[in-house]
C-alpha cells in the first residue's frame with residue numbers, strides 16, 4: 001500500500017507574527033518555520049499504519065512551496081517517511097490550487113490513502129482535504145481522531161465533530177484529515193535524522209505536472225486586530241462577584 | 252443575488268448558528284433571494300421551524316438520513332447548479348466545514364471560510380477572515396461564481412424573526428445518483444444538561460490547573476451552574492481526557508463570544524485566545540501573576556482557583 005502525506009511549512013505557532021510594511025503579507029524575516037502540527041500528526045499516523053499493517057507500506061511526503069520546504073520534508077523523512085516530493089512554488093496558493101496540484105501528484109503516484117492535516121495553522125483554511133476528496137471522487141473523513149484498518153481494505157475512522165465523536169466506515173481510496181488527538185507525533189532520533197539526509201527529495205515543477213494556476217482567493221490586505229482590555233487586578237472576592245454581576249447585567 | 256444557506260438543526264428546530272448565517276446573507280444583500288436548504292429524513296417539525304426564518308428548500312429522503320460529505324456535497328452541487336445560485340453558505344461548524352468545502356471542490360473552489368466581517372466595495376464583496384490563530388485578519392475577495400462561504404456565528408447576531416411564514420419547496424431526490432463512499436456508523440456524544448458552549452451567555456472554562464474530572468465538575472461546573480452558563484476547556488484538559496472534545500475552546504476547537512468568559516487556571520496561549528478573545532467581558536483567575544491571560548482580561552485575580560472558586564460559588568448561591 002502507498003500512503004501519501006501532505007506536509008506544509010508554516011511559521012512556528014509559538015512565534016509572534018508581524019506584518020510587512022505594505023500589510024499584504026506577514027514578515028517572514030527571522031521567523032522560524034516548522035512542519036504544520038497537524039501534518040506531523042498525519043506523518044505519525046502513516047508510520048503507525050506501516051508498523052502495524054500486514055503488508056509493506058510506502059510513505060511519500062509531499063510539500064508545495066518555497067525551496068526551504070525541503071527542510072520541512074526532511075522532518076517527515078527523519079520521522080520515517082520513505083521519500084519526499086517537493087513542488088516548488090513561491091507565491092500564495094489557495095486551497096483550490098493546492099488541491100489541484102495534489103490531484104496531479106496523486107495521478108502520478110497512485111496512492112490508496114492520502115493523510116493530511118485538518119488545517120494549516122498559518123492560513124487556518126481547513127478546506128484542502130475536502131476539495132481534494134471532491135476532485136478525486138474519493139471517500140472523505142475529516143477531523144480524524146482514530147483510524148483502524150479492518151480486513152478487506154476497509155477502514156473505520158472516528159472523527160471529532162461539534163456534537164461528539166462520529167464513526168465512519170470507508171473503503172480505499174480515501175482522504176483522511178488529522179485532528180489533534182489522532183496521536184502524538186514522535187521526535188526523530190539522531191540516527192534517523194542522519195539517515196534522512198540520504199533519503200531522496202524529488203523536485204517536480206508544476207509545468208511537468210501539466211498544472212497551471214487558477215487563483216480563486218485574493219488577499220487584498222492584512223491587519224493585526226487590537227483588542228484593548230481593562231486589565232484591572234482584583235483582590236477581594238466581593239469585587240469579583242460585583243464585576244461578574246455587572247457583566248451579566250449589560251445587555 | 253441568489254443565496255443558498257446550508258441549514259443545521261437539532262431535535263425540533265434551527266440551530267442558532269444557522270440563524271447567524273441567515274443574518275449574514277441578509278446583510279450582504281438586503282434584496283437577496285434567500286433559501287435555506289434543510290437536508291435529512293423525516294424532518295417535519297424542523298421544517299415548521301425553518302419556515303419562520305426564510306424560504307426553505309427541503310431535501311427529505313431516507314438516503315439522506317445521515318450526514319456524509321460525499322452525498323451531501325454532491326446534492327449541494329446539484330442544487331447550486333439547478334438554482335443558478337451566486338452564493339452557497341453556512342455557519343463555521345464542523346458540519347459545514349466538512350460538507351461545504353467538499354461542495355466547493357465540485358463547484359470550482361471559490362471559497363472563503365470563517366468570515367468575521369464584510370464590505371461591499373464598488374459592488375464587489377470583500378470578506379474579513381482570521382489567519383494565524385487570529386493574530387492577523389485578512390481582507391480577501393473571491394474570483395469566480397458560485398462563491399462558497401462559511402460565517403463565524405459569533406460575528407453575526409441571529410436573524411430576527413418577523414412573524415412571517417415563508418414558503419417551502421420539496422426536492423425530488425434520486426438516491427441512485429448519489430455517491431455511496433462512506434458508511435455512517437454512529438455518533439457518541441456526552442450529553443450535558445448545560446447549554447452549548449457556543450450559544451451560552453456565560454462560559455466558564457478550565458485549564459491545566461484542574462487535576463481531574465471530579466475537580467473540573469466541582470470547580471468549573473459548579474461556577475458555570477451558579478451563573479447558568481456553559482463549561483469550556485483548554486486543549487490540555489481534552490488531551491488529558493478530563494473533558495470531552497466538544498468543550499475545547501480555541502483555534503482548533505470552538506469559537507465563543509459570550510457576554511462573560513471566565514478563565515480558570517488557563518495560561519492564555521494564542522491558540523486558546525483565538526477561541527474566546529472576542530468575549531464581551533473576560534475574567535481570569537490564575538496563580539501566576541505573569542500569566543498572559545491577564546493581558547487580555549478585563550478583570551483578573553491572582554490566586555489558587557481551588558481556594559477562590561468555592562468561595563465565589565458560595566457567594567452566588569447565597570443570593
Ligand SMILES: Cc1cc2nc3c(=O)[nH]c(=O)nc-3n(C[C@H](O)[C@H](O)[C@H](O)COP(=O)(O)OP(=O)(O)OC[C@H]3O[C@@H](n4cnc5c(N)ncnc54)[C@H](O)[C@@H]3O)c2cc1C
Nearest residue numbers: 458459460485486501502503504516517518523538539556
Ligand atoms: C496547532 C495547535 C493548536 C492548538 N489549539 C488549541 C485550542 O484550540 N485550544 C486550546 O486551548 N489550546 C490549543 N493549543 C494548545 C495551546 O498552545 C496551549 O498549550 C494550551 O492552551 C494551554 O492550556 P492551559 O492554559 O490549560 O495550560 P497551561 O499553559 O499549562 O496553563 C495552566 C495555567 O494554570 C495556572 N495554574 C496552575 N495551577 C493553578 C491553580 N491551582 N490556580 C490557579 N491557576 C493555576 C498556571 O499558572 C498556568 O498559567 C493548540 C496548540 C497547537 C500547537
Ligand SMILES: Nc1ncnc2c1ncn2[C@@H]1O[C@H](COP(=O)(O)O)[C@@H](O)[C@H]1O
Nearest residue numbers: 006007064116117119120125126127128
Ligand atoms: N502548500 C502545501 N503543501 C503541502 N500540503 C499542504 C499545503 N497546503 C495545504 N496542505 C495540506 O492541506 C491541509 C489543510 O490545509 P488548509 O486547507 O490550507 O487548512 C494541511 O494540513 C496540509 O496537509
